[in-house]
Amino acid sequence: MQSHLAAIVEAIYQKYGYDFRQYSEAHIKRRIMNRMAMSGLEDVSQMPSKILNDEAFASRLLQDLSITVTEMFRDPGFYRSLRENVIPILKTYPFIKIWHAGCSTGEEAYSMAIIMQEEGLYDRTTIYATDFNQRALNSAKEGIFSNKLMKEYTANYQLSGGKESFSDYYTSNYDHVIMNQSLKKNIVWANHNLVTDSVFAEVHLILCRNVLIYFERELQNKTQKLFYDSLINGGILCLGAKEGLHFTDLYEKYFELDKKQRIFKKKY
Amino acid sequence: MQYDAVVIGVSAGGMNAMKIIFSLLPKDFGTPIIIVQHISPRSDNQWIDLLNDKSNLTIKEADEKEKIEKGTVYIAPANYHLLIEMNKTFSLTIDERVNFARPSIDILFESAAEAYKNKLIGVVLTGSNHDGAKGIKRIKECGGLVIIQDPKTAESAYMPTSAIAAVKPDYILSLEEITDLLIKIDKQKD
Numbered sequence: 001m002q003s004h005l006a007a008i009v010e011a012i013y014q015k016y017g018y019d020f021r022q023y024s025e026a027h028i029k030r031r032i033m034n035r036m037a038m039s040g041l042e043d044v045s046q047m048p049s050k051i052l053n054d055e056a057f058a059s060r061l062l063q064d065l066s067i068t069v070t071e072m073f074r075d076p077g078f079y080r081s082l083r084e085n086v087i088p089i090l091k092t093y094p095f096i097k098i099w100h101a102g103c104s105t106g107e108e109a110y111s112m113a114i115i116m117q118e119e120g121l122y123d124r125t126t127i128y129a130t131d132f133n134q135r136a137l138n139s140a141k142e143g144i145f146s147n148k149l150m151k152e153y154t155a156n157y158q159l160s161g162g163k164e165s166f167s168d169y170y171t172s173n174y175d176h177v178i179m180n181q182s183l184k185k186n187i188v189w190a191n192h193n194l195v196t197d198s199v200f201a202e203v204h205l206i207l208c209r210n211v212l213i214y215f216e217r218e219l220q221n222k223t224q225k226l227f228y229d230s231l232i233n234g235g236i237l238c239l240g241a242k243e244g245l246h247f248t249d250l251y252e253k254y255f256e257l258d259k260k261q262r263i264f265k266k267k268y
Numbered sequence: 269m270q271y272d273a274v275v276i277g278v279s280a281g282g283m284n285a286m287k288i289i290f291s292l293l294p295k296d297f298g299t300p301i302i303i304v305q306h307i308s309p310r311s312d313n314q315w316i317d318l319l320n321d322k323s324n325l326t327i328k329e330a331d332e333k334e335k336i337e338k339g340t341v342y343i344a345p346a347n348y349h350l351l352i353e354m355n356k357t358f359s360l361t362i363d364e365r366v367n368f369a370r371p372s373i374d375i376l377f378e379s380a381a382e383a384y385k386n387k388l389i390g391v392v393l394t395g396s397n398h399d400g401a402k403g404i405k406r407i408k409e410c411g412g413l414v415i416i417q418d419p420k421t422a423e424s425a426y427m428p429t430s431a432i433a434a435v436k437p438d439y440i441l442s443l444e445e446i447t448d449l450l451i452k453i454d455k456q457k458d
Contacts, residue, residue, distance in 0.1 A: 002354070024359040026351040026379045031363075069362050213332050213348075213360045242332055242345055242360050 004044050005029055011048040012065075016058060018132065019195045020065055022219035031064045066133040067214065071152070072107045072145075074209070075241055076159030079111065081261040083161050086236050087119050089265075090204060096125040097203040099230060101194060102211035103129035106140025106187075107153075111160075112207070113183040114169055118162070122186060128201055130192035141189045143179035147172060194223050199230050206231060210240035217247060224248045228266065237264040271413065271453060272387040273336065273356075274299055275380045277373030277403065279306040279395025281423025283315065285443055290323035290341070292447040297325060299389075299454045301341040302352070302380065304371045306397065309347035316343050332360040344371035351379040367399035377403025386411030389453070391446065393417045395427030401434035408435045413453075415439045415446055 005028060009020045020028055036044055039057065051058045073079050090096050096116075100109045109129035116122040131137050145153075154166040170177040192200050194211065206227050212220050227237055228250050237254065239262040245251045254264035278285055282305045307315075313329045320327040323341070330342040336356045344350035348360040349371050359379075366372035373392075377400060380388055390407035392400045394417060408414050414437045419425035421442040432440065439449060 024351070024353065024361075026353045026359050026382070027361050027363075029382070030351070030375070030379070067361065067363055069364055210362045213362075217333060242348060247333070 002029075004047075005032065007048045008032055008044075008051065011051040012058065012062070015052050016062065017196065018062060018065075018193070022195070022216045023065075023214050024216060027214055028065065032061070035061050035064050063133070063135065066104075066131075066136065068104045068133065068136050070104045070107045071149075071156060073111045073153065073156035073160045073162070074108060075261075076156045076161075078209075078238070078241070078261045078263075079115065079156075079160035081258045081263060082238070083115060083119070085257050085263060086205065086238075087115070087121070089234070089236065090121060091119070093204055094124065096121060096205070097201060098125065098127045098205045098207070099200060099203040100127060100129040101192070101200075101206060101208040101227075103131050103140060103189075104133070104136045106136075106143065106189075107145070108207065108209070109140065109187055110143065110169075110179050110183055111157075113187060114157075114162070117183065118164060125186055127187045128190060128203070129187055130190045130200060132191065132193035132195075134191055137189050137191060141184075143184055144176050145170075145179070147175050147177050150177060194226065195219065199226060201230065202232055203230055203235065204232055205236045205238070207238045208240075209238065210243070212243050213240060221248050224250050228253065231266045233266060233268045235266045237266065238262065239264070270387065270456065271299060271389050273380065273384050274301045274389040274391060274450060275377055275407075276301060276303045276391040276393060277377065277395070277400035277427075278303065278393040279369075279373075279397050279399065279424070279427055281394035282306070284423060285393050285417075286319060287322065288443045289447050290319060290325065290327065292444070292451075293323070293325055294451065295324040296339075297451065297454050298338045299450070300336050300338055301325075302330070302336070302344075302350070302376065303341065304344045304350060304373045304376045306369050306371070306373075306395065306399070307346050309370070311346040313343075313345065330358045330360075332358060334358050344376065346371075349375045351375060352383045353379075354383050356383060367397055369397065369399050373400035374403040378406045381406040381410040381412060384410075384412065388412035389415065389450070391415045391417075392428055392431040393443070393446075394422035394424045396424040397427055398430040400427060401430040404431045404437075405435045413438050415441065415449065417446065418442055 327341040
């Protein structure tokens with residue numbers, strides 16, 4: 001990493017414990033330069049001391065570095081495959097533990113809860129939804145989303161194979177909707193950092209989509225090891241549309257359940 | 269002057285524009301080309317395969333961490349931003365849309381300008397969005413060569429017009445002339 005960038009991520013790590021040292025550099029640089037342009041600082045070399053001495057500034061920068069872009073039923077084709085290829089496997093277990101790693105503001109965790117409810121599995125399911133961004137987690141827990149987005153989410157839901165009326169899953173209140181309590185009841189929201197924390201729980205299914213693309217190769221491998229160690233034998237790993245296992249040592253240790261949708265099954 | 273890469277930003281009208289360019293570029297064209305074409309987030313990459321079938325060059329979707337190779341054309345995947353790292357590999361992100369677009373031309377251009385400095389050619393083609401104007405300015409500031417499609421010849425003039433307003437281009441040309449110029453520059457390398 002270039003020296004001024006390295007000094008910035010080092011300052012964040014030393015003072016606040018968030019480790020971006022193995023994130024993709026072009027991405028980190030773009031986010032930092034955007035914050036820089038808004039901050040009134042004259043030079044990027046002033047940023048490390050600003051981070052160390054100004055907690056409000058550091059907090060804003062941390063939000064910049066945490067990507068919270070997500071959707072309900074993001075990539076409908078993935079959720080369709082999940083219904084067709086993964087649910088039949090989950091049905092064989094007496095209880096089901098799902099880890100949604102990097103859940104951000106919770107849209108995909110709620111999507112998962114909806115599917116489990118429709119499949120009649122939700123009462124024996126626990127969804128652990130984790131993120132390092134506490135503000136995003138707090139928002140996820142509230143389950144309040146902009147009403148404007150519901151049209152798109154409804155389309156996603158229908159394309160994913162959803163057959164119910166999507167509006168039954170929330171209550172509208174002017175500009176916002178609030179997700180049903182029945183969906184929230186088995187979701188456990190928890191702060192967990194994939195970079196610095198260890199195995200979270202032993203689970204049957206892990207979803208971690210569009211998180212690893214931000215990591216450098218070595219950190220990707222380390223995180224994949226964490227997922228492997230967290231899955232039961234025969235457990236399922238779901239990655240983002242452009243993420244894979246090809247460059248990890250673990251490639252041979254999974255079957256491809258759905259190559260296109262990046263769904264893998266851990267070998268026994 | 270030698271150039272190590274070409275970045276192209278294109279939006280509305282891009283499918284026809286790319287068909288013209290890639291039917292004309294010869295098999296021995298060595299400089300890697302990296303493209304952002306604005307496209308629906310739900311688009312699959314079949315159009316890339318079709319374009320590849322009609323071209324002498326290898327045209328493929330850019331993969332994350334992939335190393336940029338000579339003689340290859342890379343296209344940003346739908347619904348992801350494409351960035352170039354200092355070590356000439358790709359990164360993908362799902363950050364917010366920029367100029368209503370993901371992938372955004374500005375994001376590709378700005379990261380490419382950092383990575384290639386004065387060894388970069390930036391090209392803005394047809395489109396009805398101002399994406400690319402900020403990025404092409406950055407390419408120029410870093411010493412790169414700027415080529416913009418003549419708005420009079422563009423299916424949609426808004427994007428090249430916005431780019432010309434943002435930066436003084438080295439060339440304003442039609443698609444055929446742009447292709448000829450790229451071939452000429454590429455040959456100078458040998």
